[in-house]
Amino acid sequence: MQPIPHAENQVKTKEPALGVTQFIRSLAAIIWKDLAAELRSRELLSAMLVFALLVILIFNFSLELDAQARSTVTAGVLWVTFAFAGTLGLNRSMAMEKDRGCLDGLLLAPVDRSAIYFGKAIGNLIFMLIVEAIVLPVYSVLYSVNLFKPGLLLVILLGSIGYVAVGTLLSSMAVQTRTRDVLLPILLFPLIIPVLIAAVKGSTGFLQGAQVVDIRPWINLLMVYDVIFVAVAFMVFDYIVEE
Amino acid sequence: MESKPRLLAILDIVTILLFITAVGMVFFYAPLEAVMGQVQRVFYFHVANAWVGMLGFLVAAIAGVAFLRKSDRKWDIVGMAAVEISFVFFFIAIVSGSIWARGSWGTWWTWDPRLTTAAIVELVYAAYLMLRQGIEDPDRRARFGAVYAILSFISVPLTFISIRIFRTIHPVIIGSGAAGAEGSFEMTPKMLQTFMFSLLTFSFIFADLLWHRIRLGKLADKTENLRLKVLQ
Numbered sequence: 001m002q003p004i005p006h007a008e009n010q011v012k013t014k015e016p017a018l019g020v021t022q023f024i025r026s027l028a029a030i031i032w033k034d035l036a037a038e039l040r041s042r043e044l045l046s047a048m049l050v051f052a053l054l055v056i057l058i059f060n061f062s063l064e065l066d067a068q069a070r071s072t073v074t075a076g077v078l079w080v081t082f083a084f085a086g087t088l089g090l091n092r093s094m095a096m097e098k099d100r101g102c103l104d105g106l107l108l109a110p111v112d113r114s115a116i117y118f119g120k121a122i123g124n125l126i127f128m129l130i131v132e133a134i135v136l137p138v139y140s141v142l143y144s145v146n147l148f149k150p151g152l153l154l155v156i157l158l159g160s161i162g163y164v165a166v167g168t169l170l171s172s173m174a175v176q177t178r179t180r181d182v183l184l185p186i187l188l189f190p191l192i193i194p195v196l197i198a199a200v201k202g203s204t205g206f207l208q209g210a211q212v213v214d215i216r217p218w219i220n221l222l223m224v225y226d227v228i229f230v231a232v233a234f235m236v237f238d239y240i241v242e243e
Numbered sequence: 244m245e246s247k248p249r250l251l252a253i254l255d256i257v258t259i260l261l262f263i264t265a266v267g268m269v270f271f272y273a274p275l276e277a278v279m280g281q282v283q284r285v286f287y288f289h290v291a292n293a294w295v296g297m298l299g300f301l302v303a304a305i306a307g308v309a310f311l312r313k314s315d316r317k318w319d320i321v322g323m324a325a326v327e328i329s330f331v332f333f334f335i336a337i338v339s340g341s342i343w344a345r346g347s348w349g350t351w352w353t354w355d356p357r358l359t360t361a362a363i364v365e366l367v368y369a370a371y372l373m374l375r376q377g378i379e380d381p382d383r384r385a386r387f388g389a390v391y392a393i394l395s396f397i398s399v400p401l402t403f404i405s406i407r408i409f410r411t412i413h414p415v416i417i418g419s420g421a422a423g424a425e426g427s428f429e430m431t432p433k434m435l436q437t438f439m440f441s442l443l444t445f446s447f448i449f450a451d452l453l454w455h456r457i458r459l460g461k462l463a464d465k466t467e468n469l470r471l472k473v474l475q
Contacts, residue, residue, distance in 0.1 A: 166394070173387050177377035187374060190367045191394055194401040217408050225401060232397060236390045239311055 026111035030119025034093065035126065044092050048131045052085040056139060070143055075203035078139065078147075079159070079196055082132060086163055087185050089127050090171040093120065098175045107241055117237040121168040128160050151206040151215070158222040159199030162229060166191055169233040172240050198222045251454055258444075258451040265437075265444040273437040282346030285339050287437050291445035292336035293361070298449055299329025300364065303371075304396035307389035319385035320460035321453075322392055323375065328452045330368040332445075337361055356406040363402055367395040381467065 038044055059077045063069060097103040097120075106116050136156075140147045167188055174184040202218035204210075269287045276283035306322035309315070340358070341351045352358065371391050378384040430438065 166398075169390075169394075173374070173390065176383065176387075177374065178379070179373070179377040183374065183377055186370045187391065190363050190370055191398040193363060194398060194405040197402075197405040221401070221405055221408070228397060228401075229394075232394065236311070236393065239386045239390055242386065 023112055023115055026109075026115040027119050027122070030106070030111075030116060031123050031126070034120070034123035037096070038127070044089055044096075045127060045130060047092065048085045048089045048127065049134055051088050052081050052131055052135050053138065055081045055084055056135070056142070060142075065143060070145060071208060072204070074139075074143070074145055074147075074207055075200045078135070078203065079200050081135060082128070082156075082160070083163065083189070083192070083196060085131055085135075086128055086160075086167060087188060089131070090124060090164075090167045090188075091174070091181055091184050093124055093127070094168075094171040094175040095180065103172075103241070113238045113241060114234050116241070117168065117172075117234060120172070121164050121233075124168050125160060125164045128164060129157070132156055132160065145207070147207075149206050151212075152203055155199055155202040155206065155219065155222065158219065158226060159195055159202075162195040162199075162222060162226045163192055165226065165229045165233050166195075169237060169240065172237070176240075194221065194225055198225070247458075251451075251458075254447070254451050254454065258447045261444040261447050265441050268437045268440055273434050274431055276434075279347045282343060285343045285346075287441040288445075289336055289339040289343055290438065291441040292332045292339060294442055295445045295449045296329045296333030296336050296361075296364070298446070299325040299332070300396060300399070302453070303329070303392040307392035307396075310385060310389040311393075314385075316381075316385065316464065319388065320457050320464070322388060324453050324456035324460055326368055326371050326392070328449060328456060330365070330372065332449070333361065333365050333368065337365060356403060359406050360399065360403045364399055367399065371395070381464075 056077065059065065059081075063073060063077070065073070065077070094103075097106070107113075136147045139145070167184075170187045170191070171184050174180050174187060177183055198218045198221040202215055202222065205215035205218065265287075269284050273284065273287065275281065302325035303322045306318045306325065310318035310322065337358075340361070344353065344358075345351050371388065374391055375384050375388050378387060
């Protein structure tokens with residue numbers, strides 16, 4: 001028989017020694033929450049996937065993707081597809097938090113704000129990578145291009161990290177505005193142009209079998225962008241969710 | 244209502260005089276450029292406009308950092324003012340640059356790193372203004388504006404660098420390879436003086452407009468507060 005808990009006993013004192021474990025645990029909890037919600041509804045991933053495939057289909061008609069064009073535009077088509085499908089996912093993932101009052105719950109929870117940011121960002125990254133993992137083989141089959149090169153996959157990973165780092169921050173801004181769905185791409189695209197340029201050029205380089213020396217600047221640029229924007233987003237996220 | 248400060252009135256007059264002088268210098272003092280002819284005269288105000296456009300960007304980012312640190316409404320008004328002014332000036336810079344390009348390169352537009360970056364900066368300004376329009380709560384509007392100004396201030400140089408690398412690896416893209424070299428010229432001392440004077444003039448115009456816009460922003464804040472009071 002347990003004693004009736006008193007209010008003061010329920011207030012946990014802060015234990016600084018547990019900071020890192022606590023951070024990782026809350027991070028994992030937030031990621032898990034997103035994944036579990038998605039596993040049950042599947043609305044985000046299915047929308048992103050169908051949308052991505054539709055974009056590829058539209059490109060097929062608008063660009064005449066014959067064998068010769070393919071070698072030069074494949075990377076561009078892929079990245080435009082990822083970028084568009086990405087905004088869909090980012091919008092949805094944040095709108096869900098906002099509409100169901102989940103964001104307020106998260107903010108009330110005694111976790112570090114940056115854990116919320118990283119949790120959402122990693123969740124978004126996982127969704128994006130899943131979409132990419134499905135789009136790439138489909139694209140390979142449809143256009144008989146071999147897309148499974150380690151270098152290309154690295155570029156896609158780095159590019160997605162940069163995209164999601166900025167995207168998560170801006171989408172949490174966009175959901176709090178009146179024009180939310182319209183606003184995200186307008187805010188996001190001008191800022192992620194460096195990522196898109198570097199990712200497209202890097203991918204094209206790997207697809208065309210260019211020298212590593214030529215691709216190197218793009219990979220460096222992607223890494224610099226990722227580091228800078230993850231750091232900046234981490235610093236300013238507090239101001240975005242502050243109420 | 245507080246009346247217009249004396250110093251601002253003086254600054255107004257000085258700015259107007261400087262501007263008239265600058266126009267006069269561009270047309271009558273600066274010599275005619277041998278190769279490009281009259282169209283080269285666009286150059287003085289074009290660069291000055293672009294300078295003001297970038298200056299506003301810097302001011303907005305600094306005001307953004309200051310706002311997030313101090314959360315003083317003043318800094319939000321400064322940031323907003325800087326972006327609004329620079330949006331217009333940068334647009335003028337792009338249009339005048341286009342006119343110059345038509346005269347010296349024979350095309351209105353090329354996808355040169357500077358031109359492309361300029362277009363993106365203009366879009367970032369537009370996005371900033373649209374972001375602010377979509378938010379009603381003044382405090383949140385200020386915070387988001389500050390964050391976006393900081394983010395874009397970091398992203399735009401990276402854009403410039405990435406386009407630069409892009410062009411050096413592929414020098415010939417739709418004939419813009421030598422665009423940087425084409426239309427360059429040696430400045431004579433008189434040209435240099437006119438150029439420097441234009442930069443100075445436009446810096447004054449920027450400061451003057453910024454001051455006016457900050458006053459306007461403060462007044463707008465006041466009316467907003469009064470309106471809320473009446474509604475309550």
